[in-house]
Amino acid sequence: MTAPADPHRVRIEASDYRVARYAAAAIALSVAEAAIPTPLPGVKPGLANIVVLLVLLRHGWREAAWVALLRVFAASLLLGQIFAPGFFLSLAGSLASLAVLAPAAHLPRRLFGPVSLSLIAAFAHVGGQMLLARVWLVPHDGLWALWPVFSATATIFGAMNGLIVARLLAEPAAATLPGGGRAV
Amino acid sequence: MRTWLALFRPGDWLLLAAAVALTLLAGRALWQGDHPTRVVVRAGGEIVASLPLDRPGRLAVKGPLGLTQIEVEPGRARVATDPGPRQYCVRQGWLTRSGAAAICAPNEVSLQLAGRRDTYDSMAY
Structure with missing residues (x-):
């Protein structure tokens, strides 16, 4: 390839393909999960976070942030929720969990595995959502009465998603991402 | 596993x-709900007694129809007997929640449980 570099041509790198593939998987999980009825908005497994954590542990925080935010925008767009309150709650949760994952990713891996990261991210996720809901949607302290529900949700699904991430990382077949192969 | x-x-x-x-x-x-600590007894709108809920006790309050007996046990209180015709306040039974009230309207006697802070303005059943 010795063609002269075209300044208008966007260079697509391997990481871009990777982000796109992982984001597609995360979006698919989000859309599938939206079919599960939930008693309270916000009480759901958050399966897309499995993908985000997988990317974080395999390719670093930057790509994980891309996948997480692409997922929020694209899934909301597909579900017809974009710029609705639920979208902003989702965005706030994602930003909060990315914010805590940046330092948490530097925890000693020998002691703190994917389950730890997943729990930390899940709590940050519901924390960010609650904070935005308190400030914007329900400006009343009565909202905190819901906290135990979200705390329990974050504990259960945080641990579950973390275990799935640990399992996927441990599987040698899935650990490599071939050029045209499957995303996860 | x-x-x-x-x-x-x-x-x-x-x-x-x-x-x-x-x-x-x-x-x-x-x-955890607010535990009531006192029971406030009113007759004709005036507070006639405020009993602590941590020990048992009995109180007779005089109204226009006669005596209303109030019974207190640790953590709960009730109207034991009342001369009123319909006995609503008696049939309400034991009150356990902060803010709960039993009103014997004909005899103008009421009792209400109060906690450290009032969770509700009033409660109805």
Whole structure:
């Protein structure tokens, strides 16, 4: 390839393909999960976070942030929720969990595995959502009465998603991402 | 099951325990109702007695129709007998929640449980 570099041509790198593939998987999980009825908005497994954590542990925080935010925008767009309150709650949760994952990713891996990261991210996720809901949607302290529900949700699904991430990382077949192969 | 447990690292257990503890503590702190500490008795709109709810006691209050007997046990109170015709306040039974009230309207006697802070302005059944 010795063609002269075209300044208008966007260079697509391997990481871009990777982000796109992982984001597609995360979006698919989000859309599938939206079919599960939930008693309270916000009480759901958050399966897309499995993908985000997988990317974080395999390719670093930057790509994980891309996948997480692409997922929020694209899934909301597909579900017809974009710029609705639920979208902003989702965005706030994602930003909060990315914010805590940046330092948490530097925890000693020998002691703190994917389950730890997943729990930390899940709590940050519901924390960010609650904070935005308190400030914007329900400006009343009565909202905190819901906290135990979200705390329990974050504990259960945080641990579950973390275990799935640990399992996927441990599987040698899935650990490599071939050029045209499957995303996860 | 064993393969799943093997995926936990020492710090994971620690964080999981912390998450469970936080959830339980939050549930206790945020969902536990306010325990009533006193029962306030009124006759003709005037407070005639304010009894502590930590020990048993009885009180007879005089109204236009006669005596209303109020009974207190640790943590709860009730109207034991009332001369009123319909006995609504008696049939309400034991009151246990802060803010709960029993009103014997014909005899103009009422009792209401009060906690450290008032959770509700009033409660109806």
